[in-house]
Amino acid sequence: MSEHQTETETEPDRERAAEATEPDAAPSTATATTESASRPEPSTERTTVAGETDETTRPEWVQYDFDGESKLSVHDLDVYYGDEHALKGVSMEIPEESVTALIGPSGCGKSTYLRCLNRMNDRIKAARIDGSVELDGQNVYDDNANLVELRKRVGMVFQSPNPFPKSIRDNISYGPRKHGDINTGLLSRLVGRSDKEAEEKLVERSLRDAALWDEVSGRLDDNALGLSGGQQQRLCIARCLATDPEVILMDEPASALDPIATSKIEDLITDLAEEYTVVVVTHNMQQAARISDQTAVFLTGGELVEYDDTEKIFENPESQRVEDYISGKFG
Amino acid sequence: MSNRNATRSELVESDTSTYEVIAAATAAVGVLTSTLSFLTLAEIVPFEGGLGGIAMPTVFGAILSLLGVVTIGIGVVSAVGVVETTPDRDAGLVTAGAFGLLWAVVAGLVVSQSLGFGVVVWLPATLAVGVAVLFGAVFPKEDLGSTLPGGALALFAGAVFLTGTVGTGWSWSPPDLQASFTAPVVVPVVGIVGSLVTAWGAAKAHGAFGRRGRQRAAYMAIWLLAALVLTVLLYLLAFVTMKGAGRAFAGIGFGPGLSFNWPFLTNGVSLMEQSPGIWPAVVGTVWLVVGAVMMAVPLGIGAAVFLTEYAEQGRFTQVVEVATNGLWSTPSIVFGLFGYAFLVPRFGNTKSLFAGMLVLSFMLLPLVLITSRESLKSVPDEYRDASAALGVSRWETVRSVVLPAAMPGVVTGVILGVGRIAGETAPLLLVTAGEIFPAKQNAPAVLRSFQVDVVMGPPFLDVSNPALFEASSALPYQLYAIITAGLSSSNIENSLEFAWATAFVLLLVVLSFYAIGIATRTYFRRKISHE
Amino acid sequence: MSQVTEDDQLTRLQEALDGAATGGIAVSVVAGVCLVGAFASFLLSMPFTVPFLLGFVGVTAYGWFAHQAETARTLMFVATVSTVTVLGLITFYVFLEAAPAFANMGVVELLTRLEQPLWNTETHVYSLVPLMWGTFVTTVLATLVAAPFGVAGALFISEIAPRTVREIIKPAVEVLAGIPSIVYGFIGFTVLNPYMTEKFLLAGQGSLFLAGIVIGFMALPTTVSVAEDAIASVPESMKSGSLALGSTDWQTMKSVTLPTALSGVSAGILLGVGRAIGETMAATVILGTVVELPDPLYDVFGNTITLTSAIAAQYGSAFGLHMNTLFAAGVVLFVTVMGLSIAAQYVEARMQRKLGGDV
Numbered sequence A: 001m002s003e004h005q006t007e008t009e010t011e012p013d014r015e016r017a018a019e020a021t022e023p024d025a026a027p028s029t030a031t032a033t034t035e036s037a038s039r040p041e042p043s044t045e046r047t048t049v050a051g052e053t054d055e056t057t058r059p060e061w062v063q064y065d066f067d068g069e070s071k072l073s074v075h076d077l078d079v080y081y082g083d084e085h086a087l088k089g090v091s092m093e094i095p096e097e098s099v100t101a102l103i104g105p106s107g108c109g110k111s112t113y114l115r116c117l118n119r120m121n122d123r124i125k126a127a128r129i130d131g132s133v134e135l136d137g138q139n140v141y142d143d144n145a146n147l148v149e150l151r152k153r154v155g156m157v158f159q160s161p162n163p164f165p166k167s168i169r170d171n172i173s174y175g176p177r178k179h180g181d182i183n184t185g186l187l188s189r190l191v192g193r194s195d196k197e198a199e200e201k202l203v204e205r206s207l208r209d210a211a212l213w214d215e216v217s218g219r220l221d222d223n224a225l226g227l228s229g230g231q232q233q234r235l236c237i238a239r240c241l242a243t244d245p246e247v248i249l250m251d252e253p254a255s256a257l258d259p260i261a262t263s264k265i266e267d268l269i270t271d272l273a274e275e276y277t278v279v280v281v282t283h284n285m286q287q288a289a290r291i292s293d294q295t296a297v298f299l300t301g302g303e304l305v306e307y308d309d310t311e312k313i314f315e316n317p318e319s320q321r322v323e324d325y326i327s328g329k330f331g
Numbered sequence B: 001m002s003n004r005n006a007t008r009s010e011l012v013e014s015d016t017s018t019y020e021v022i023a024a025a026t027a028a029v030g031v032l033t034s035t036l037s038f039l040t041l042a043e044i045v046p047f048e049g050g051l052g053g054i055a056m057p058t059v060f061g062a063i064l065s066l067l068g069v070v071t072i073g074i075g076v077v078s079a080v081g082v083v084e085t086t087p088d089r090d091a092g093l094v095t096a097g098a099f100g101l102l103w104a105v106v107a108g109l110v111v112s113q114s115l116g117f118g119v120v121v122w123l124p125a126t127l128a129v130g131v132a133v134l135f136g137a138v139f140p141k142e143d144l145g146s147t148l149p150g151g152a153l154a155l156f157a158g159a160v161f162l163t164g165t166v167g168t169g170w171s172w173s174p175p176d177l178q179a180s181f182t183a184p185v186v187v188p189v190v191g192i193v194g195s196l197v198t199a200w201g202a203a204k205a206h207g208a209f210g211r212r213g214r215q216r217a218a219y220m221a222i223w224l225l226a227a228l229v230l231t232v233l234l235y236l237l238a239f240v241t242m243k244g245a246g247r248a249f250a251g252i253g254f255g256p257g258l259s260f261n262w263p264f265l266t267n268g269v270s271l272m273e274q275s276p277g278i279w280p281a282v283v284g285t286v287w288l289v290v291g292a293v294m295m296a297v298p299l300g301i302g303a304a305v306f307l308t309e310y311a312e313q314g315r316f317t318q319v320v321e322v323a324t325n326g327l328w329s330t331p332s333i334v335f336g337l338f339g340y341a342f343l344v345p346r347f348g349n350t351k352s353l354f355a356g357m358l359v360l361s362f363m364l365l366p367l368v369l370i371t372s373r374e375s376l377k378s379v380p381d382e383y384r385d386a387s388a389a390l391g392v393s394r395w396e397t398v399r400s401v402v403l404p405a406a407m408p409g410v411v412t413g414v415i416l417g418v419g420r421i422a423g424e425t426a427p428l429l430l431v432t433a434g435e436i437f438p439a440k441q442n443a444p445a446v447l448r449s450f451q452v453d454v455v456m457g458p459p460f461l462d463v464s465n466p467a468l469f470e471a472s473s474a475l476p477y478q479l480y481a482i483i484t485a486g487l488s489s490s491n492i493e494n495s496l497e498f499a500w501a502t503a504f505v506l507l508l509v510v511l512s513f514y515a516i517g518i519a520t521r522t523y524f525r526r527k528i529s530h531e
Numbered sequence C: 001m002s003q004v005t006e007d008d009q010l011t012r013l014q015e016a017l018d019g020a021a022t023g024g025i026a027v028s029v030v031a032g033v034c035l036v037g038a039f040a041s042f043l044l045s046m047p048f049t050v051p052f053l054l055g056f057v058g059v060t061a062y063g064w065f066a067h068q069a070e071t072a073r074t075l076m077f078v079a080t081v082s083t084v085t086v087l088g089l090i091t092f093y094v095f096l097e098a099a100p101a102f103a104n105m106g107v108v109e110l111l112t113r114l115e116q117p118l119w120n121t122e123t124h125v126y127s128l129v130p131l132m133w134g135t136f137v138t139t140v141l142a143t144l145v146a147a148p149f150g151v152a153g154a155l156f157i158s159e160i161a162p163r164t165v166r167e168i169i170k171p172a173v174e175v176l177a178g179i180p181s182i183v184y185g186f187i188g189f190t191v192l193n194p195y196m197t198e199k200f201l202l203a204g205q206g207s208l209f210l211a212g213i214v215i216g217f218m219a220l221p222t223t224v225s226v227a228e229d230a231i232a233s234v235p236e237s238m239k240s241g242s243l244a245l246g247s248t249d250w251q252t253m254k255s256v257t258l259p260t261a262l263s264g265v266s267a268g269i270l271l272g273v274g275r276a277i278g279e280t281m282a283a284t285v286i287l288g289t290v291v292e293l294p295d296p297l298y299d300v301f302g303n304t305i306t307l308t309s310a311i312a313a314q315y316g317s318a319f320g321l322h323m324n325t326l327f328a329a330g331v332v333l334f335v336t337v338m339g340l341s342i343a344a345q346y347v348e349a350r351m352q353r354k355l356g357g358d359v
């Protein structure tokens, strides 16, 4: 996997990237040719530190037409960390019941984008967010938005596993308990309306889905922090599934997994797309190609460069940079 | 696989409803009432006079009744379904238990004290009421379970006050306690309880019950607790300043010529003294601190360096660690006892400044050691490795790389430790303390009394400093001494004022050390996190 | 053959003696001897302490210039040993002085005697029960104040307060931790005692109730700042994990943050309790310091004495067995607090292990 080896690139070249998005760098330049066959002249093409070529993005590259409803629609989203402009004017429609892959080099803002969708960026003090994100037509950045309800509907699996220092069982049933869907407290046991059985079922189903059941079924009461990194990651996936969200955001869910577990997770994601809307960040191109219906490519500087059917992106991208990135020339 | 039966609420909520406004207002009135109760308890609002001509019990009775009625109303409106709320299935065991307990106490007091029944009646009655309320709070939905018992309690208390059952002159002496409970205490305390349980229920209603309601109520409670703590502590500072600053700063200014005068700090107490002061205590504290720091700081830092940089982790470091923690938690009076048994007999059987220095340095030692160790540990290993890779010896590395990097932490620890020992009284009582009201000339004159003699027999050289081996005063001891002297001295006109001024100066000294220490620490932490 | 080896050894020895390392060792040994001499002389109340100390200073001063690394190492080792020595000396002397009191009454009798007289300095009949009871009651009351308020305060500062408020309050609380106990005692004595007498129609001055509340408030800032440090050290990723599952902030605090920080929070409370037990001045000044049990025992408005205030109030007039008994009170205090400190360390270590999974 060449894109993994080349991941040594460092600082995003902000200055150039900013230059590239300047509106008066006009779409009339020769570099904006769409056909990959008609490559621009090498003389007009500059190369960034990361090995990216310089080109101007076009609005139609991120225009993705699809049938059916859109679950999430993002308009002109800008994120700043202090003075750093981490996401630049991203607009994107995410269709319902499908898998959307987000790819791009490290530090280009994929996690940032994902965190905007369930407003986890609110937790970061330095972060400032402009623009709007609509879930089923309702703006989640509305002043009256109910964050708890939002996060219940939009679940998230973090880039690095973060299980609670509780038993495996309690980790899984944490969400439903907090939502009041499962009640196994002392009082409910006393008055005989404990959901112990429902809990057991939920725990088993979620763990099976996350391909973890076989490994932990005998030790559900052990502390989750005693699991291996990959097991913890699957636990976090299971924990998210147990809350039964409508949208599932996954930030590199398979980064710490062996090939077998990875393929199980990939199968799971494909299955999930029957009912849920899945947005998944990955550094693995093959994975994105295998599992996703549409792919969005972010490039250094925090811009969304191209967004389209996965096939189109991988076989015939409009952007030269995207093609370079996918073929492993940088990133 | 989906279980979409899950409870759902709106993603974007509508604007504030009337119900929410009423709930918020009720909670606010509850909080204000509890504030009024605290002010009454603290005698800032006088109880006897009443409020605007109305007797205090009546005022509280009216407010509590109102709160009770409105809170019950809020609960019922939600339960009947007039407004849309999201209550849980029950109010929870803790809530129910607390209400049960409250009501049990009320029932017990009423049956045993007001109705005068014996234990055969009041015990079962108490239990019955407690259990009944507990069940009453558990079985209905959360909206009723968490408003009804509290509202009823406030209503009941309000009725008791309004009907004059508990009036201004009321008091109750429980037979087996020495204390009597009088209306000026009971009315505000009941006011606090009644207003807070209703405010809590109303805060829940404001969040439409459920987990959002619980969060509102919990946040309100925590805000109140935090505000109370802070108010009490800051009030304490303000109070001491108010009482003591005037006397402490009296007569301050430039005296004849260029000399600076601060009578309270620079005078002693004697028959002749016009404006008596605490000079000997100030000097004593300064010397105690200087002596303790000179002994404890090198020892503490040395031990910390040895433990982090040289010693292998093992039995020995473990023993030292346990010993350090033990020393750190040993009560100060035990240090005093030790000094009394070990040091005093060896210094000519008299209490002495030097014994005080030693004892305080023993108290300071673990603090310096612990903080130094912590900051040494936080120096990244890369520094050491980098230095070692350059072929620098271990000691050179420690001296020129590790210690400078750890210095901020060490300095902070020392400053905070100094604050602690400067205010320490108990050990000084046993090993140092002398006269109650020393005169200015009795202040320890350490610098002037060093003597070095050569003597013929062993030990040949005799270094002595009589001032170090005499009893001395110290700021905290001075304050204690005034109290033991019954707040009176023939040489001081207004001893109470003198005592407040002493307390003020002591606070000023100790808190300055703390403030400087914490400011230094904050400064260095910021610097590190910005790098 | 043997001649050669001997010569060899001699030269080697010669070299070694010239070598810096050996010089350093020599300095260390001489300094050590001087110090031990000074210490022994001091222990036995002999007049050689000062000369020995001067010798120590002289040798180390020489060592500092000639063999700095070794000398520094020795000095630091001495510092480390002295820490242990101090604790050893304290333990030894306090127990030594207390021994006659235990011998006089018998350990069990001294610690459990309930019949009168409880405390007679003429006939030397003593019981530590009233002292222990006083300490127990004040500590319980103080904990009832310090624990809930402390946890609430810590949660407030680290999780609930707006940023600006936190940045003022956190250092303020740390500074307030420094208020000396005698100041609390003084306020208790001059303001609160009369208040209690007036409002509760108490017969005399002072009550366990007031002492406990005052000590509780005194321990509060310490409890708050230790607990706050623990809560603030819970990793953000854990809290985010909980929030991202759609739980409220309060649920996150209750179910993730507080349980994760439990060891630190309980350490804060134990520290507060330790301070309450060992607190001397506030109790001495506020309580009436009479060696009696309150009647009935649970009468918190009654008056008694604590282990600490007995020592502070009576050391002046005590000698002989009476003084030994005060030392025995010191022993009880010392052992209790030590036990608490060790328990706290144990709890914390266990929690740490649990938190780290099987690490």
Ligand SMILES: Nc1ncnc2c1ncn2[C@@H]1O[C@H](COP(=O)(O)OP(=O)(O)OP(=O)(O)O)[C@@H](O)[C@H]1O
Residues within 6 Å of the ligand: A081, A084, A086, A105, A106, A107, A108, A109, A110, A111, A112, A113, A124, A126, A159
């Ligand atoms: N909490 C934060 N505070 C400040 N800057 C941040 C923060 N989080 C991210 N950034 C910055 O925002 C930019 C985008 O970061 P982000 O984590 O979204 O990248 P990413 O695409 O997810 O990278 P990776 O593939 O390595 O996970 C980076 O330049 C990063 O430095």
Ligand SMILES: [Mg+2]
Residues within 6 Å of the ligand: A110, A111, A112, A159, A251
């Ligand atoms: Mg990322």
